[in-house]
Amino acid sequence: MNIVAAPIAESPFAPAVAWMPPARTPRRRELTIGVIGPGRVGGALLEQLRAAQPRLERAMGLVLRLRGIVASRQMWLDSDDPELNARQDGAQTWRPNDLDGFAAHVRCDNARHALLVDCSASEEVASRYPGWLAAGIHVVTPNKLAGSGPLARWQAIHAACGGGNARFRQEATVCAGLPVLQTLRDLLDTGDELIDIEGMFSGTLAWLCNRHDGRQPFSALLREALALGYTEPDPRADLSGTDVARKLVILAREAGLALSLEDVLVESLVPPTLSELPLEACMERLHELDAPLAAKLAEARAGGGVLRHVGRLDRDGRTSVRLKVLPPGHAFAHTRLTDNVVQFHTARYRDNPLQVQGPGAGPAVTAAGVFADLLRIAEALEARP
Amino acid sequence: MNIVAAPIAESPFAPAVAWMPPARTPRRRELTIGVIGPGRVGGALLEQLRAAQPRLERAMGLVLRLRGIVASRQMWLDSDDPELNARQDGAQTWRPNDLDGFAAHVRCDNARHALLVDCSASEEVASRYPGWLAAGIHVVTPNKLAGSGPLARWQAIHAACGGGNARFRQEATVCAGLPVLQTLRDLLDTGDELIDIEGMFSGTLAWLCNRHDGRQPFSALLREALALGYTEPDPRADLSGTDVARKLVILAREAGLALSLEDVLVESLVPPTLSELPLEACMERLHELDAPLAAKLAEARAGGGVLRHVGRLDRDGRTSVRLKVLPPGHAFAHTRLTDNVVQFHTARYRDNPLQVQGPGAGPAVTAAGVFADLLRIAEALEARP
Numbered sequence: 001m002n003i004v005a006a007p008i009a010e011s012p013f014a015p016a017v018a019w020m021p022p023a024r025t026p027r028r029r030e031l032t033i034g035v036i037g038p039g040r041v042g043g044a045l046l047e048q049l050r051a052a053q054p055r056l057e058r059a060m061g062l063v064l065r066l067r068g069i070v071a072s073r074q075m076w077l078d079s080d081d082p083e084l085n086a087r088q089d090g091a092q093t094w095r096p097n098d099l100d101g102f103a104a105h106v107r108c109d110n111a112r113h114a115l116l117v118d119c120s121a122s123e124e125v126a127s128r129y130p131g132w133l134a135a136g137i138h139v140v141t142p143n144k145l146a147g148s149g150p151l152a153r154w155q156a157i158h159a160a161c162g163g164g165n166a167r168f169r170q171e172a173t174v175c176a177g178l179p180v181l182q183t184l185r186d187l188l189d190t191g192d193e194l195i196d197i198e199g200m201f202s203g204t205l206a207w208l209c210n211r212h213d214g215r216q217p218f219s220a221l222l223r224e225a226l227a228l229g230y231t232e233p234d235p236r237a238d239l240s241g242t243d244v245a246r247k248l249v250i251l252a253r254e255a256g257l258a259l260s261l262e263d264v265l266v267e268s269l270v271p272p273t274l275s276e277l278p279l280e281a282c283m284e285r286l287h288e289l290d291a292p293l294a295a296k297l298a299e300a301r302a303g304g305g306v307l308r309h310v311g312r313l314d315r316d317g318r319t320s321v322r323l324k325v326l327p328p329g330h331a332f333a334h335t336r337l338t339d340n341v342v343q344f345h346t347a348r349y350r351d352n353p354l355q356v357q358g359p360g361a362g363p364a365v366t367a368a369g370v371f372a373d374l375l376r377i378a379e380a381l382e383a384r385p
Numbered sequence: 386m387n388i389v390a391a392p393i394a395e396s397p398f399a400p401a402v403a404w405m406p407p408a409r410t411p412r413r414r415e416l417t418i419g420v421i422g423p424g425r426v427g428g429a430l431l432e433q434l435r436a437a438q439p440r441l442e443r444a445m446g447l448v449l450r451l452r453g454i455v456a457s458r459q460m461w462l463d464s465d466d467p468e469l470n471a472r473q474d475g476a477q478t479w480r481p482n483d484l485d486g487f488a489a490h491v492r493c494d495n496a497r498h499a500l501l502v503d504c505s506a507s508e509e510v511a512s513r514y515p516g517w518l519a520a521g522i523h524v525v526t527p528n529k530l531a532g533s534g535p536l537a538r539w540q541a542i543h544a545a546c547g548g549g550n551a552r553f554r555q556e557a558t559v560c561a562g563l564p565v566l567q568t569l570r571d572l573l574d575t576g577d578e579l580i581d582i583e584g585m586f587s588g589t590l591a592w593l594c595n596r597h598d599g600r601q602p603f604s605a606l607l608r609e610a611l612a613l614g615y616t617e618p619d620p621r622a623d624l625s626g627t628d629v630a631r632k633l634v635i636l637a638r639e640a641g642l643a644l645s646l647e648d649v650l651v652e653s654l655v656p657p658t659l660s661e662l663p664l665e666a667c668m669e670r671l672h673e674l675d676a677p678l679a680a681k682l683a684e685a686r687a688g689g690g691v692l693r694h695v696g697r698l699d700r701d702g703r704t705s706v707r708l709k710v711l712p713p714g715h716a717f718a719h720t721r722l723t724d725n726v727v728q729f730h731t732a733r734y735r736d737n738p739l740q741v742q743g744p745g746a747g748p749a750v751t752a753a754g755v756f757a758d759l760l761r762i763a764e765a766l767e768a769r770p
Binding site (some may be wrong): 027048051052055056060165177178179182183186187189190191192329331334336337338339348349351352353354355356357358359364365368371372375376379380 | 412433436437440441445550562563564567568571572574575576577714716719721722723724733734736737738739740741742743744749750753756757760761764765
C-alpha cells in the first residue's frame with residue numbers, strides 16, 4: 001500500500017484551485033525553413049505558409065521562419081537577424097545555387113528546428129537527404145524520387161532518421177493532400193496488420209476510364225485530357241503507369257517492405273510501337289491506342305463490369321499496376337471523374353476497407369500535403385521558454 | 386554579402402563525412418498512461434498497447450508505461466519502480482475508485498509525460514478534463530460527452546490546453562478509427578477554408594437505409610439490425626439521431642465554431658407516440674415506424690433518388706441530421722452496408738470533396754483511434770537523453 005500512498009498524499013488535485021496555473025499564451029516554437037524548387041507546388045506552399053503564419057503563431061505559438069529559397073540556378077539567403085534584415089531591405093542575398101551551402105545556412109545554429117522542403121523533381125536534391133537528415137535537418141517533400149528511387153538511398157534516409165533527431169516525411173508523394181501515408185502509418189503503428197492496399201492512384205487514368213464508354217475512341221479522350229491539362233505534356237508518362245508504380249513503392253516502403261520500382265508488375269497502356277517515338281510522331285499515331293483499349297472495354301462489358309486503372313500492393317510485397325475489370329457495384333466504379341481513391345484492407349478493416357478518396361493532384365492540395373507534414377514535425381518541436 | 390558569408394564558410398557540410406553522427410538507437414521517450422473504463426473499447430486498447438509496446442520501443446524508442454486502471458468501483462495502481470513491482474508481484478494495489486487520486490498517481494512527478502485515456506461514458510470523468518489538462522496531463526478519449534457537452538466545459542478544456550503543456554484529443558469520438566478529426570485539423574491548420582462537412586455518421590442507419598427497399602417493413606429491418614447487434618439495446622438511441630448530432634457538434638467545435646447540441650436541427654425517426662414508452666412497450670409497437678418510413682422511401686423513389694441518413698455542418702454553423710433524398714449517382718448511394726462516410730468540401734476541395742469512408746464503430750477500430758491520438762502526443766514528447 002505504501003508504494004502508492006505517497007503520491008496520493010501529495011496529490012496536486014486537492015484543492016482543485018491550488019494547481020490551476022495562470023492563463024498562458026502558447027509556448028513559442030520556431031521552425032526555420034528552406035524551400036528548394038519554387039515552382040508551381042513550391043510557390044503554392046510559400047503562399048500557404050505566408051497566409052497561415054499569423055494564425056499559427058496566435059493559435060500554436062508556432063513561428064515559421066523562411067531563411068531561403070533555391071531556384072534552378074540561383075538561391076537567395078536571408079539573415080537570421082531581423083534587425084539586419086530590416087536595415088538591408090530584407091537582406092535577401094542572391095548567389096549561385098549551392099545546395100549544401102543552402103542547407104548549412106538554413107540549419108544555422110539549431111538543426112533540431114531546421115527543415116528543408118524539396119519541391120524540386122531533382123535527383124541531385126534527393127541524393128542530399130541522407131546527409132541533411134544525419135545533420136539533424138528535417139526533410140519534407142512531394143518529390144517521389146527518394147521514396148521510390150534506389151533502395152540503398154531509401155535505407156540511408158531511414159538510417160539517418162534512426163537517431164530520432166530529424167524526420168523525413170513525404171505525404172504529398174501519394175495522392176497529394178489526401179491523408180494516405182499518415183493513415184497507413186497510424187494503422188501499422190497501432191498494431192494493425194496490412195492485408196492489401198488497392199487504389200486508383202492516377203487522376204488522369206481515372207478520368208480516362210470514367211469517360212471511356214465506347215462512344216469516342218480512346219485517343220480522342222486522351223487528346224481531350226491533354227487539352228484540359230489532365231495529362232503530362234507527354235501523355236505516355238501517364239499511360240505507362242510508372243508514376244502509379246512509384247506511389248506503390250512509396251507505400252510499400254512506408255509499410256516496411258524493401259521494394260523497388262523494378263519489383264512492380266506494370267502493364268503499360270503504351271503500345272511498343274509508340275513507346276520509342278519522339279512525342280510529335282507519337283501524337284500523330286495515338287489512334288493505335290484505340291483498338292487495344294476498345295478490346296479491353298468490350299471484355300469488361302462482356303462480364304458486366306467496368307474498366308478501371310488499379311494499383312495494388314499486398315502484405316507480401318506483390319505489386320501490380322494495370323487495367324482491371326471490376327463489378328459495377330465496386331467502389332472504384334462510382335468515383336468522381338478525376339478522383340484518386342485508396343482502400344486499406346487490414347486485420348481490423350478486413351470486411352470493409354478504410355477508404356480515402358478525393359482529388360490527388362494539383363499545386364494547392366499538393367502544397368497542403370507538404371504543409372501538413374511540416375506541421376506534424378513542428379508539433380514535436382521543443383518549445384522555447 | 387557578409388551576412389551570409391559566415392555561416393557558409395562555417396558550413397558543417399564540407400566535408401560530408403565530418404558531420405555524419407555515429408549511428409544511434411532511437412532516443413528513449415516514456416509516456417505514463419492511466420486508463421479509465423476498461424470496458425469493450427478500454428479492454429481492446431489495453432490489448433493493443435500491450436501488443437504494440439515491443440515494436441514501439443524498438444522503432445521509436447517509445448515506452449508506454451501503464452500505471453493504473455480505473456474500473457467502475459475500484460482502481461488498481463502500479464508502482465513506478467519496476468524493482469518494487471517485481472518484488473511485490475507487479476505491485477498492483479487495489480483501492481476504492483478515486484479519480485483525482487488516480488490522476489495524481491499517473492501524473493507522478495512528470496506531467497509532461499503523463500496521459501489519461503477516458504474510455505468511460507461518464508459525465509463525472511469528463512468533468513475532470515479541464516483540471517487534469519491544466520495540471521499538464523494529456524487527455525485522450527472516445528467519450529463524446531466533453532466534445533458535445535456543455536459549451537462552457539469545452540471552452541475550459543480549450544483554455545486548459547492553451548498553455549501548450551497538455552493536449553486533448555478525441556479522434557475516436559467521430560467514426561472511431563477513421564481519420565476524420567485529424568483530417569479536418571490538417572485542412573484548417575494549413576489554411577484551407579471549410580465550406581461544409583456532410584456524411585453518414587451512423588453505421589446503423591446507413592445499414593437500415595441501404596436495406597430499406599420496400600420488400601420488408603422498416604420495423605422488420607430494425608429487428609434484424611437489433612439481432613445483429615448493430616443497434617443500441619434501445620434502438621431509439623440510434624433512430625433519434627442524437628448520436629449523429631453529437632458528432633456534428635464535435636466537428637463544429639474542432640473547426641472553431643461555438644456550437645452546442647441544442648443548435649443542431651435533428652429530425653428524429655422515432656414517432657412521438659413511441660418516444661416516451663418503456664423499451665418493452667416500444668418494441669411491441671415498432672410497426673408504427675413502417676408507414677412514415679415507407680412514405681419517405683416512396684418520396685425518394687418518385688424523384689428517382691435514394692434515401693440516406695445524413696448529417697451536415699456548414700461553415701456558418703448550420704447543422705442538420707435527417708433522412709435525405711440523394712440522386713442515385715451520389716457517393717452516399719454506393720457505400721458498403723454499415724460504412725460511415727464523411728465528405729469535406731473546402732476552398733481547395735470545392736468541386737470534388739475529400740472523402741473518408743469505412744467502418745465507424747466497433748471496439749478494435751475505436752481503440753485504434755484512441756491509440757493513434759496517443760501516438761500523436763507521444764511524437765511530441767521531449768526525449769530523455
